[in-house]
Amino acid sequence: MKSPTLLVLGLFTFALLIGCSSSDDGGGGSDPDVTPVDPDPIPTQTSTYIGHVKTIIDTNCLDCHGSPVQNSAPMELVSYQQVVDAVNDRNLFSFISTTNAFNVMPPSDEGGRMPQATIDIVEDWIADGLLEQ
Numbered sequence: 001m002k003s004p005t006l007l008v009l010g011l012f013t014f015a016l017l018i019g020c021s022s023s024d025d026g027g028g029g030s031d032p033d034v035t036p037v038d039p040d041p042i043p044t045q046t047s048t049y050i051g052h053v054k055t056i057i058d059t060n061c062l063d064c065h066g067s068p069v070q071n072s073a074p075m076e077l078v079s080y081q082q083v084v085d086a087v088n089d090r091n092l093f094s095f096i097s098t099t100n101a102f103n104v105m106p107p108s109d110e111g112g113r114m115p116q117a118t119i120d121i122v123e124d125w126i127a128d129g130l131l132e133q
């Protein structure tokens with residue numbers, strides 16, 4: 001065991017913990033378990049927002065994340081940039097892929113977790129680099 005390395009890592013982690021406070025969370029519930037992004041879930045396809053993802057968001061999310069937002073959804077998912085921001089800053093992929101019925105998007109009482117093949121398309125889009133078209 002390389003204890004000096006572990007000690008440095010431990011101190012670094014501790015410094016991070018006391019250095020950061022996550023008070024900018026609007027109180028919208030805790031993040032679900034993070035699912036690691038597969039390096040390329042659909043190797044035969046380069047997924048794009050216009051070609052593949054927009055329809056999924058429009059069909060499953062805009063009832064609440066439209067413009068204006070409904071049912072106290074915290075942000076819009078109407079434009080490409082809004083969806084990209086939600087992937088980068090709001091953990092969008094974790095919310096759609098979690099198997100936790102309390103956190104999943106769409107919410108359980110509104111259809112719940114989308115089919116795995118649909119989730120795979122969003123994951124592939126992320127893995128392929130969040131292309132617009």
Ligand code: HEC
Pocket residue numbers: 028029056057060061062063064065071072073074077086090091092093095096103105106107110
């Ligand atoms: C029935 C309304 C409804 C639908 C449909 C819905 N959402 Fe939500 N969403 C909410 C509400 C309300 C919140 C805030 C409370 C929470 O986090 O559970 C939320 C929170 C989120 C968050 C976390 C935002 C944050 O910063 O905490 C993400 C990401 C998200 N939704 C993505 C989606 C996606 C992607 C879809 C479609 C696949 C979707 N939602 C469908 C109502 C909805």
